[in-house]
Amino acid sequence: MKFAAAVVALTLSACSIFGGGQPVTPAAQARISLVVLASAESAIIRTCATNIRNYAANGNTETAQKIVNVCNKYVVPVAYGIEAVAQDVDAATELSSGDTTYNKLTCVAYSAVQNFTATAKALNAMGVPVPQEVTDAVDFVGGFASNAEKACDPLNPNGSVPQKPASNSAPTPSPAAAPGESM
Protein backbone atom coordinates (compact mmCIF):
# COMPACT_ATOMS: atom_id res chain seq x y z
CA MET A 1 0.00 0.00 0.00
CA LYS A 2 2.94 2.29 0.62
CA PHE A 3 3.94 1.82 -2.99
CA ALA A 4 0.41 2.57 -4.13
CA ALA A 5 0.34 5.69 -2.00
CA ALA A 6 3.65 6.76 -3.48
CA VAL A 7 2.31 6.21 -6.97
CA VAL A 8 -0.80 8.24 -6.21
CA ALA A 9 1.30 11.02 -4.69
CA LEU A 10 3.51 11.00 -7.74
CA THR A 11 0.49 11.08 -9.99
CA LEU A 12 -1.00 14.01 -8.16
CA SER A 13 2.30 15.83 -8.35
CA ALA A 14 2.52 15.15 -12.04
CA CYS A 15 -1.06 16.25 -12.56
CA SER A 16 -0.17 19.58 -11.01
CA ILE A 17 2.60 19.82 -13.58
CA PHE A 18 0.11 19.23 -16.38
CA GLY A 19 -1.74 22.36 -15.46
CA GLY A 20 1.28 24.54 -15.05
CA GLY A 21 0.68 24.90 -11.32
CA GLN A 22 -2.95 25.85 -11.59
CA PRO A 23 -5.07 24.64 -8.66
CA VAL A 24 -7.38 21.75 -9.33
CA THR A 25 -10.96 22.92 -9.20
CA PRO A 26 -13.64 20.64 -7.73
CA ALA A 27 -15.07 20.25 -11.21
CA ALA A 28 -11.70 19.20 -12.62
CA GLN A 29 -11.14 16.87 -9.71
CA ALA A 30 -14.53 15.30 -10.31
CA ARG A 31 -13.81 14.83 -14.00
CA ILE A 32 -10.37 13.39 -13.33
CA SER A 33 -11.80 11.01 -10.76
CA LEU A 34 -14.27 9.75 -13.31
CA VAL A 35 -11.48 9.12 -15.82
CA VAL A 36 -9.44 7.29 -13.17
CA LEU A 37 -12.48 5.19 -12.32
CA ALA A 38 -13.03 4.38 -15.97
CA SER A 39 -9.41 3.30 -16.27
CA ALA A 40 -9.69 1.01 -13.24
CA GLU A 41 -12.99 -0.32 -14.49
CA SER A 42 -11.37 -1.08 -17.82
CA ALA A 43 -8.59 -2.97 -16.02
CA ILE A 44 -11.11 -5.08 -14.09
CA ILE A 45 -13.10 -5.84 -17.23
CA ARG A 46 -9.99 -6.93 -19.10
CA THR A 47 -8.99 -9.07 -16.13
CA CYS A 48 -12.38 -10.72 -16.30
CA ALA A 49 -12.13 -11.33 -20.02
CA THR A 50 -8.61 -12.75 -19.85
CA ASN A 51 -9.42 -15.11 -17.00
CA ILE A 52 -12.69 -16.27 -18.52
CA ARG A 53 -10.77 -17.24 -21.64
CA ASN A 54 -7.93 -18.87 -19.71
CA TYR A 55 -10.06 -20.90 -17.31
CA ALA A 56 -12.36 -22.01 -20.10
CA ALA A 57 -9.44 -22.98 -22.31
CA ASN A 58 -7.96 -25.02 -19.44
CA GLY A 59 -11.22 -26.87 -18.94
CA ASN A 60 -12.08 -25.23 -15.63
CA THR A 61 -15.48 -24.11 -16.76
CA GLU A 62 -16.81 -23.97 -13.21
CA THR A 63 -14.41 -21.20 -12.24
CA ALA A 64 -14.90 -19.53 -15.59
CA GLN A 65 -18.63 -19.51 -14.95
CA LYS A 66 -18.12 -17.94 -11.53
CA ILE A 67 -16.05 -15.19 -13.07
CA VAL A 68 -18.67 -14.65 -15.75
CA ASN A 69 -21.33 -14.35 -13.06
CA VAL A 70 -19.44 -11.83 -10.97
CA CYS A 71 -18.26 -9.74 -13.87
CA ASN A 72 -21.48 -9.59 -15.83
CA LYS A 73 -23.61 -8.91 -12.81
CA TYR A 74 -21.44 -6.53 -10.83
CA VAL A 75 -18.61 -5.22 -12.97
CA VAL A 76 -20.39 -4.34 -16.18
CA PRO A 77 -23.11 -2.20 -14.51
CA VAL A 78 -20.40 0.00 -13.03
CA ALA A 79 -19.11 0.72 -16.52
CA TYR A 80 -22.52 1.83 -17.68
CA GLY A 81 -22.96 3.87 -14.51
CA ILE A 82 -19.71 5.68 -15.21
CA GLU A 83 -20.67 6.33 -18.83
CA ALA A 84 -24.12 7.57 -17.82
CA VAL A 85 -22.84 10.03 -15.26
CA ALA A 86 -20.23 11.26 -17.72
CA GLN A 87 -23.08 12.14 -20.06
CA ASP A 88 -24.81 13.96 -17.20
CA VAL A 89 -21.65 15.93 -16.56
CA ASP A 90 -21.46 16.92 -20.21
CA ALA A 91 -25.09 17.96 -20.20
CA ALA A 92 -24.81 19.98 -17.00
CA THR A 93 -24.48 23.72 -17.37
CA GLU A 94 -22.04 23.70 -14.50
CA LEU A 95 -20.30 21.28 -12.21
CA SER A 96 -19.62 22.59 -8.77
CA SER A 97 -19.37 21.07 -5.35
CA GLY A 98 -22.80 20.46 -3.91
CA ASP A 99 -24.93 20.64 -7.03
CA THR A 100 -27.00 17.72 -8.24
CA THR A 101 -24.68 16.51 -10.99
CA TYR A 102 -21.64 16.78 -8.73
CA ASN A 103 -23.43 14.79 -6.04
CA LYS A 104 -24.47 12.21 -8.58
CA LEU A 105 -20.90 11.87 -9.79
CA THR A 106 -19.53 11.48 -6.28
CA CYS A 107 -22.26 8.94 -5.56
CA VAL A 108 -21.28 6.88 -8.59
CA ALA A 109 -17.62 7.20 -7.58
CA TYR A 110 -18.42 6.06 -4.07
CA SER A 111 -20.43 3.10 -5.32
CA ALA A 112 -17.73 2.19 -7.81
CA VAL A 113 -15.06 2.21 -5.12
CA GLN A 114 -17.22 -0.03 -2.94
CA ASN A 115 -17.86 -2.28 -5.91
CA PHE A 116 -14.21 -2.42 -6.95
CA THR A 117 -13.11 -3.45 -3.50
CA ALA A 118 -15.71 -6.16 -3.13
CA THR A 119 -15.24 -7.43 -6.66
CA ALA A 120 -11.48 -7.58 -6.23
CA LYS A 121 -11.94 -9.71 -3.10
CA ALA A 122 -14.40 -11.98 -4.87
CA LEU A 123 -12.07 -12.43 -7.83
CA ASN A 124 -9.07 -12.96 -5.58
CA ALA A 125 -10.99 -15.68 -3.78
CA MET A 126 -11.27 -17.45 -7.13
CA GLY A 127 -7.55 -17.14 -7.70
CA VAL A 128 -7.89 -14.19 -10.03
CA PRO A 129 -5.49 -11.37 -9.17
CA VAL A 130 -6.72 -7.86 -9.80
CA PRO A 131 -4.33 -5.30 -11.32
CA GLN A 132 -2.56 -2.87 -9.01
CA GLU A 133 -4.14 -0.11 -11.06
CA VAL A 134 -7.47 -0.89 -9.44
CA THR A 135 -6.08 -0.52 -5.93
CA ASP A 136 -4.44 2.72 -6.97
CA ALA A 137 -7.73 4.02 -8.32
CA VAL A 138 -9.54 3.12 -5.10
CA ASP A 139 -6.92 5.07 -3.18
CA PHE A 140 -7.10 7.96 -5.61
CA VAL A 141 -10.87 8.26 -5.79
CA GLY A 142 -11.66 7.10 -2.27
CA GLY A 143 -10.87 10.44 -0.70
CA PHE A 144 -12.86 12.30 -3.30
CA ALA A 145 -15.89 10.07 -2.78
CA SER A 146 -15.55 9.54 0.95
CA ASN A 147 -18.36 11.93 1.79
CA ALA A 148 -20.69 10.68 -0.91
CA GLU A 149 -22.48 8.03 1.08
CA LYS A 150 -25.09 10.44 2.34
CA ALA A 151 -25.43 12.03 -1.07
CA CYS A 152 -26.22 8.63 -2.54
CA ASP A 153 -29.34 8.11 -0.48
CA PRO A 154 -31.63 10.81 -1.87
CA LEU A 155 -30.33 10.20 -5.37
CA ASN A 156 -30.88 6.48 -5.27
CA PRO A 157 -33.98 5.74 -3.24
CA ASN A 158 -34.44 2.52 -5.16
CA GLY A 159 -30.84 1.40 -4.89
CA SER A 160 -30.20 1.96 -8.57
CA VAL A 161 -26.47 2.50 -8.16
CA PRO A 162 -24.20 -0.38 -9.12
CA GLN A 163 -24.20 -2.95 -6.39
CA LYS A 164 -21.54 -5.17 -4.98
CA PRO A 165 -21.33 -8.88 -4.31
CA ALA A 166 -22.84 -9.76 -0.95
CA SER A 167 -20.12 -12.25 -0.14
CA ASN A 168 -16.42 -12.25 -0.87
CA SER A 169 -16.38 -15.93 -1.58
CA ALA A 170 -19.79 -16.62 -3.04
CA PRO A 171 -19.40 -17.97 -6.57
CA THR A 172 -22.76 -16.61 -7.60
CA PRO A 173 -23.48 -13.49 -5.60
CA SER A 174 -26.79 -13.24 -3.85
CA PRO A 175 -28.79 -10.00 -3.95
CA ALA A 176 -26.35 -7.21 -3.29
CA ALA A 177 -25.91 -5.34 -0.09
CA ALA A 178 -26.77 -1.69 0.23
CA PRO A 179 -24.15 0.57 -1.35
CA GLY A 180 -23.15 2.04 1.94
CA GLU A 181 -22.58 -1.22 3.75
CA SER A 182 -19.13 -1.64 5.20
CA MET A 183 -17.03 -4.53 3.93
Add this chain to the structure above:
Amino acid sequence: MSPVAQFAIELIKLIMAVAPEVIDAIAAIKSGNNNGTPLHKQVQAILDPALKDLEDANEIFKAFPEQAK
Protein backbone atom coordinates in the same frame (compact mmCIF):
# COMPACT_ATOMS: atom_id res chain seq x y z
CA MET B 1 4.32 20.80 -23.38
CA SER B 2 7.36 21.36 -21.23
CA PRO B 3 10.10 18.73 -20.91
CA VAL B 4 9.24 18.37 -17.22
CA ALA B 5 5.60 17.67 -17.98
CA GLN B 6 6.58 15.24 -20.71
CA PHE B 7 8.90 13.47 -18.29
CA ALA B 8 6.11 13.25 -15.70
CA ILE B 9 3.75 11.74 -18.23
CA GLU B 10 6.28 9.14 -19.30
CA LEU B 11 7.03 8.32 -15.67
CA ILE B 12 3.38 7.77 -14.88
CA LYS B 13 2.97 5.59 -17.94
CA LEU B 14 5.95 3.55 -16.84
CA ILE B 15 4.94 3.15 -13.21
CA MET B 16 1.21 2.81 -13.49
CA ALA B 17 1.04 1.22 -16.91
CA VAL B 18 -1.87 3.51 -17.56
CA ALA B 19 -3.28 3.59 -21.04
CA PRO B 20 -2.29 6.65 -23.09
CA GLU B 21 -5.91 7.72 -23.51
CA VAL B 22 -6.24 7.96 -19.73
CA ILE B 23 -3.16 10.15 -19.42
CA ASP B 24 -4.36 12.29 -22.30
CA ALA B 25 -7.81 12.67 -20.78
CA ILE B 26 -6.45 13.71 -17.39
CA ALA B 27 -3.99 16.12 -18.95
CA ALA B 28 -6.74 17.67 -21.07
CA ILE B 29 -9.05 18.12 -18.10
CA LYS B 30 -6.30 19.56 -15.96
CA SER B 31 -5.30 22.04 -18.62
CA GLY B 32 -8.90 23.09 -19.21
CA ASN B 33 -8.63 22.24 -22.89
CA ASN B 34 -11.11 19.42 -22.95
CA ASN B 35 -14.04 21.46 -24.26
CA GLY B 36 -13.63 19.88 -27.65
CA THR B 37 -13.88 16.37 -26.25
CA PRO B 38 -16.91 15.60 -24.10
CA LEU B 39 -16.16 13.69 -20.92
CA HIS B 40 -18.42 10.82 -21.93
CA LYS B 41 -16.45 10.41 -25.15
CA GLN B 42 -13.23 10.21 -23.16
CA VAL B 43 -14.80 7.67 -20.81
CA GLN B 44 -16.20 5.63 -23.68
CA ALA B 45 -12.81 5.55 -25.35
CA ILE B 46 -11.44 3.94 -22.20
CA LEU B 47 -14.31 1.59 -21.39
CA ASP B 48 -15.79 0.43 -24.67
CA PRO B 49 -12.80 -1.59 -25.93
CA ALA B 50 -12.69 -3.42 -22.59
CA LEU B 51 -16.43 -4.10 -22.70
CA LYS B 52 -16.03 -5.45 -26.21
CA ASP B 53 -13.19 -7.69 -24.99
CA LEU B 54 -15.42 -9.06 -22.23
CA GLU B 55 -18.26 -9.59 -24.67
CA ASP B 56 -15.95 -11.57 -26.91
CA ALA B 57 -14.74 -13.67 -23.96
CA ASN B 58 -18.32 -14.42 -22.99
CA GLU B 59 -19.09 -15.53 -26.53
CA ILE B 60 -16.08 -17.81 -26.51
CA PHE B 61 -17.09 -19.25 -23.16
CA LYS B 62 -20.62 -19.90 -24.37
CA ALA B 63 -19.12 -22.20 -26.95
CA PHE B 64 -18.04 -24.56 -24.16
CA PRO B 65 -20.86 -27.09 -23.74
CA GLU B 66 -20.40 -27.75 -20.03
CA GLN B 67 -21.16 -24.26 -18.84
CA ALA B 68 -24.32 -23.88 -20.88
CA LYS B 69 -26.26 -26.21 -18.57
